[in-house]
Amino acid sequence: MDEKPRKRTHVGRSVTKNDSLALATAQERFTADYPLESPLHCAILYSPHAHAEITCLHTEEAEALPGVVDILSFQNVARILHTSAGQGYPEPSPYDAVLFDNRMRYVGDRVALVAAESLEIANQALRKIRVEYNVLEPLFDRQRAMDEGVPRLHGGEDHAKIPVAYEPEKNLAAEVQIAFGDLEEGFSQAEFIEENDYSLPAASHCALEPHAALAYIDERGRLVIISTTQVPFHTRRIVSKLIECPLHRIRVIKPRIGGGFGGKQEVILEPLVALVAWRNQRPARLVLSRREVFVSTRTRHAADLHMKTGAAKDGSITGLQMDCLLEAGAYGTHSLTVLSNVGAKVLPLFNKIENLRFHGRSVYTNLPVSGAYRGYGATQGYFAFNQQIDAVTRWAGQDMVEFCKRWHIREGETSGVFKALGEGKEGVSQVVHSCALSRCLDRGAQAIEWKKKRGKHLRVGEDKIKGVGLAVAMQGSGIPLIDMGAASMKMNEDGSFNLLVGATDIGTGSDTVLAQIAAEVLKIPIEKIIVLSSDTDLTPFDVGAYASSTTYVSGQAVKACAEKIADQILATAATLLETERENLVIESESVRDPKTERTVSYEEIATSATYNRDQYQIQAQASYTCEESPPPFIAQFAEVDVDTKTGRIEVLRFVSAADCGQPINPVLAEGQIEGAVVNGISYALWEEYRYDKDGRMTNPRFWDYKIFTARDTPEIQTILVHTEEPSGPFGAKSIGEVAINGPAPAIANAIYDAVGVRIRDLPITPEKVWRGLNNTEHNEASDSAPATDKNRPTRSERGNSP
Amino acid sequence: MTGSLHINGTELRASFRGNELLLDVLRNLGCTEVKEGCREGACGSCLVLLDGVLVNSCQVLAASALGREITTVKGLGTFHEPHPIQEAFVEAGAVQCGFCTPGMVLATFALLKKNPKPEEAEIRKALDGNLCRCTGYVKIIEAVKLAAERMAHHG
Numbered sequence: 001m002d003e004k005p006r007k008r009t010h011v012g013r014s015v016t017k018n019d020s021l022a023l024a025t026a027q028e029r030f031t032a033d034y035p036l037e038s039p040l041h042c043a044i045l046y047s048p049h050a051h052a053e054i055t056c057l058h059t060e061e062a063e064a065l066p067g068v069v070d071i072l073s074f075q076n077v078a079r080i081l082h083t084s085a086g087q088g089y090p091e092p093s094p095y096d097a098v099l100f101d102n103r104m105r106y107v108g109d110r111v112a113l114v115a116a117e118s119l120e121i122a123n124q125a126l127r128k129i130r131v132e133y134n135v136l137e138p139l140f141d142r143q144r145a146m147d148e149g150v151p152r153l154h155g156g157e158d159h160a161k162i163p164v165a166y167e168p169e170k171n172l173a174a175e176v177q178i179a180f181g182d183l184e185e186g187f188s189q190a191e192f193i194e195e196n197d198y199s200l201p202a203a204s205h206c207a208l209e210p211h212a213a214l215a216y217i218d219e220r221g222r223l224v225i226i227s228t229t230q231v232p233f234h235t236r237r238i239v240s241k242l243i244e245c246p247l248h249r250i251r252v253i254k255p256r257i258g259g260g261f262g263g264k265q266e267v268i269l270e271p272l273v274a275l276v277a278w279r280n281q282r283p284a285r286l287v288l289s290r291r292e293v294f295v296s297t298r299t300r301h302a303a304d305l306h307m308k309t310g311a312a313k314d315g316s317i318t319g320l321q322m323d324c325l326l327e328a329g330a331y332g333t334h335s336l337t338v339l340s341n342v343g344a345k346v347l348p349l350f351n352k353i354e355n356l357r358f359h360g361r362s363v364y365t366n367l368p369v370s371g372a373y374r375g376y377g378a379t380q381g382y383f384a385f386n387q388q389i390d391a392v393t394r395w396a397g398q399d400m401v402e403f404c405k406r407w408h409i410r411e412g413e414t415s416g417v418f419k420a421l422g423e424g425k426e427g428v429s430q431v432v433h434s435c436a437l438s439r440c441l442d443r444g445a446q447a448i449e450w451k452k453k454r455g456k457h458l459r460v461g462e463d464k465i466k467g468v469g470l471a472v473a474m475q476g477s478g479i480p481l482i483d484m485g486a487a488s489m490k491m492n493e494d495g496s497f498n499l500l501v502g503a504t505d506i507g508t509g510s511d512t513v514l515a516q517i518a519a520e521v522l523k524i525p526i527e528k529i530i531v532l533s534s535d536t537d538l539t540p541f542d543v544g545a546y547a548s549s550t551t552y553v554s555g556q557a558v559k560a561c562a563e564k565i566a567d568q569i570l571a572t573a574a575t576l577l578e579t580e581r582e583n584l585v586i587e588s589e590s591v592r593d594p595k596t597e598r599t600v601s602y603e604e605i606a607t608s609a610t611y612n613r614d615q616y617q618i619q620a621q622a623s624y625t626c627e628e629s630p631p632p633f634i635a636q637f638a639e640v641d642v643d644t645k646t647g648r649i650e651v652l653r654f655v656s657a658a659d660c661g662q663p664i665n666p667v668l669a670e671g672q673i674e675g676a677v678v679n680g681i682s683y684a685l686w687e688e689y690r691y692d693k694d695g696r697m698t699n700p701r702f703w704d705y706k707i708f709t710a711r712d713t714p715e716i717q718t719i720l721v722h723t724e725e726p727s728g729p730f731g732a733k734s735i736g737e738v739a740i741n742g743p744a745p746a747i748a749n750a751i752y753d754a755v756g757v758r759i760r761d762l763p764i765t766p767e768k769v770w771r772g773l774n775n776t777e778h779n780e781a782s783d784s785a786p787a788t789d790k791n792r793p794t795r796s797e798r799g800n801s802p
Numbered sequence: 803m804t805g806s807l808h809i810n811g812t813e814l815r816a817s818f819r820g821n822e823l824l825l826d827v828l829r830n831l832g833c834t835e836v837k838e839g840c841r842e843g844a845c846g847s848c849l850v851l852l853d854g855v856l857v858n859s860c861q862v863l864a865a866s867a868l869g870r871e872i873t874t875v876k877g878l879g880t881f882h883e884p885h886p887i888q889e890a891f892v893e894a895g896a897v898q899c900g901f902c903t904p905g906m907v908l909a910t911f912a913l914l915k916k917n918p919k920p921e922e923a924e925i926r927k928a929l930d931g932n933l934c935r936c937t938g939y940v941k942i943i944e945a946v947k948l949a950a951e952r953m954a955h956h957g
Contacts, residue, residue, distance in 0.1 A: 014895065016892050016893060016895070017892075017895070017897060017898075019897075019900070020891070020892040020895075020897035020900070021881060021884060021888070021889075021892050022881060023897050023899075023900025023903050024875075024884065024888040024889075024891045024892050024897050024900070024903050024907060025875070025876065025879055025880055025881045025884055025888055026834075026835030026874070026875045026876055026903075026904045027881050028900060029834065030834075030837070030901060032834075032838070033834035035832075205935070206933070206935050207899070207901075207935055208837075208839045208845060208847055208899070208901040208902045208933060208934065208935055208936075209837070209839070209899065209901040210838070210839070256899070256900060257899060258837075258899045258900070258901030259898070259899040259901060259935050259936050261935065287838075289841060290839065290840040290841060290842070290845075506899065507898045507899025507900065507901075507936055508898065509898065667895035667941070668895065670895070670940075670941075671895055671898055671936070671937055671938075671940075671941060673938075674937060674938030674939075674940040674941070675898065675935065675936045675937050675938045676938075677938055678937075678938035678939065679935060679938075701840070701842060701844065702840050702842070702844035702845055702933065703842065703844050707933060707935065708939075709926075709929065709930045709931075709932070709933060709939070710925070710926045710929040710930060710932070710934075710939040710942065710943060711926045711927055711929070711930040713926070713938060713939050713940075716938055716940050718940075
């Protein structure tokens with residue numbers, strides 16, 4: 001840690017995660033671990049065609065199989081338009097999906113579900129369902145999605161819930177445009193124009209726990225759902241609507257969750273098990289295989305970006321144009337908001353650019369469904385943005401570290417983009433109150449030995465050349481004026497507390513972080529706070545674990561709640577100490593009157609309040625909606641060795657220096673960064689959805705969709721640079737997402753630094769680097785040489801047309 | 803078929819089909835500490851020790867485990883008496899979502915049994931069969947080092 005400016009007892013301490021021992025000894029239960037009494041096992045039949053109409057669906061033979069209890073399909077399930085996106089209501093994602101349709105829009109779309117006495121029988125029954133398809137022409141090329149004469153995926157009753165650009169008749173799932181200043185004038189003032197195309201593939205979250213959902217009917221006939229969800233309250237709302245069961249008759253319980261990263265911010269399985277349980281009045285269970293997770297859940301939005309940057313002689317940017325085409329895939333979940341964030345989370349970072357235009361479109365294709373994924377559009381935007389900045393600084397003969405320090409947004413400053421780009425509507429204007437990006441840049445540069453290595457093309461052995469690269473990024477902390485989190489708390493007679501939060505710990509440690517915030521207010525050991533999170537019957541509302549909101553938004557709710565509890569404790573203590581509460585101070589688990597030096601313990605206070613005098617339950621609740629979304633900032637540095645013979649890239653070290661305000665728990669904050677970094681490096685170098693000519697994913701397994709292991713992971717260094725965010729709980733901002741934005745551009749910039757090869761499409765494979773090396777003399781590379789066209793790699797074929 | 807499975811020192815009668823995987827049989831017996839992450843031996847979530855040897859239980863037929871000693875993560879330590887490896891994982895901050903943790907702990911156990919003082923490269927190699935998406939492995943590697951140190955001091 002950089003420095004510790006304020007004396008705090010619990011905040012800023014790396015206490016161990018309150019569920020970690022139970023997890024390490026495997027006492028905790030994940031969704032699939034819950035026993036159900038003679039459940040119906042569910043299995044799903046998926047479309048083998050990317051685009052087709054079901055002309056005939058014969059389930060009779062399957063139904064006749066002993067042990068088959070129910071079969072769901074478009075023939076017997078109500079057609080209710082919705083979005084599976086687990087967002088606030090009304091959702092900014094288009095209502096373009098039904099639970100079961102007779103139109104198939106991608107390989108992996110849902111045809112039918114079988115519920116049977118065993119999984120074996122259910123799978124056997126799937127094979128007995130006969131489906132006749134009228135195969136339609138598919139659309140795989142997102143670039144052509146809006147052309148005349150290409151297939152259309154949606155139309156008819158599909159609609160947007162809020163007034164946004166949505167034109168299914170053009171395959172347009174979302175469109176966003178903002179402009180400031182005069183872009184053409186800006187470019188005409190430029191001495192240098194850098195104009196490039198960038199491309200990023202779809203990717204899987206790869207949370208180790210596959211999606212799963214259970215449902216059962218409780219003793220009083222209510223429906224209980226246990227599921228791998230990041231959004232329990234949204235799940236309750238969406239399930240209620242889809243199975244036409246009143247919301248008050250549904251309870252959603254979030255157990256331990258085996259990672260989410262956005263992949264579980266979707267309501268996919270819950271309506272299915274709910275429907276089976278509700279129709280049959282029996283427990284139901286549905287656990288996806290890894291293959292099903294790859295093919296039928298959600299992906300990061302594949303993206304094409306076109307960037308044009310104009311710069312004056314001194315490097316100042318005279319104009320910046322960012323055009324983005326996102327691939328929604330078959331359904332438009334999160335397509336508008338991810339798209340907005342491509343601009344909204346990137347463009348404010350260099351807020352002095354006067355002439356600016358962002359135009360983005362999300363389009364439908366007959367490929368797997370995109371959704372929320374850690375970084376949420378910012379990852380796509382920063383991949384392009386940071387390479388553009390690298391190129392501009394090289395052209396201007398400036399050091400990228402110093403350039404970023406000069407141009408990034410500063411405390412007390414704002415950007416028009418904050419207001420212009422929101423989540424489905426206009427954004428919220430805000431001033432940055434905390435920003436240590438310059439310090440992050442200095443600390444990171446020092447750690448990676450920037451000056452010693454940058455532009456030096458150091459040789460390592462015969463064939464390898466070293467390079468270092470930088471990327472900067474910001475994110476947000478919650479969605480302003482939309483996200484709400486709530487907490488309630490009560491005091492037990494031994495002086496302990498129950499803390500109930502809607503906030504959804506999916507492995508992030510938010511249960512612990514929120515307990516630390518409460519402990520800081522109440523000055524009690526963290527062990528005395530019993531946390532229960534995310535049970536729609538027991539805990540108050542929270543939007544859930546997304547948009548980097550938990551620490552900042554839910555944390556403020558917990559802080560406000562604990563302060564109300566403190567008020568009640570002081571009031572009771574005043575009675576017991578026969579004084580006015582203004583005279584009292586809260587200390588370690590007790591209240592003291594400094595004048596008389598009399599103290600009364602929490603246990604005495606709680607016992608008195610519970611049993612002895614003016615009895616009442618010491619308890620409180622509080623909600624919080626953020627009015628702004630303070631960005632965390634990060635500077636990320638990659639050191640790579642590039643093998644000039646083979647194009648092989650070895651990332652040797654990766655340094656992140658991050659400003660997340662006051663980290664409530666530094667080890668957990670580091671863990672968020674480290675996990676995001678390795679996910680980001682893995683995406684930069686290896687990960688992509690590959691498709692055959694029919695739009696079928698060809699690598700839906702960990703053997704073929706490789707993610708980094710401990711052996712692949714380079715030396716990771718994480719530096720937390722301290723600031724105090726005045727609007728955050730004890731100075732905190734978010735840290736969950738920002739660190740995934742830098743790895744790909746930092747590595748791409750490092751490769752350029754080493755050998756002068758620009759890779760603008762992910763993943764950065766040895767083949768692409770080799771091709772780049774063999775189109776150019778790598779000794780051309782120097783700090784001031786801009787990327788020329790001949791440095792550009794041949795753009796690889798789209799994955800879906802091999 | 804029916805037979806006895808020796809799990810964490812306890813003998814359990816189980817009946818299963820000849821082609822059933824050890825992973826499924828263990829989970830059906832209530833050993834849900836054995837996690838299913840991929841079902842094709844690529845992620846290490848379902849690791850168990852079979853006669854002391856680390857195996858992915860999704861790659862082993864239950865029938866082949868009859869009469870052999872199966873150790874799951876619960877056989878190493880409990881909530882009240884955790885194994886030093888489990889304690890090290892907790893203290894190093896190596897447990898985020900915890901889904902990969904049982905496999906990681908068992909892989910660490912197998913490593914330290916063979917090699918009580920592993921170099922970092924040896925640790926990384928030993929954990930190569932275990933995927934984790936939360937931690938970036940940084941604190942997991944720290945946990946293994948911490949466990950090795952502790953176990954060396956305390957036998």
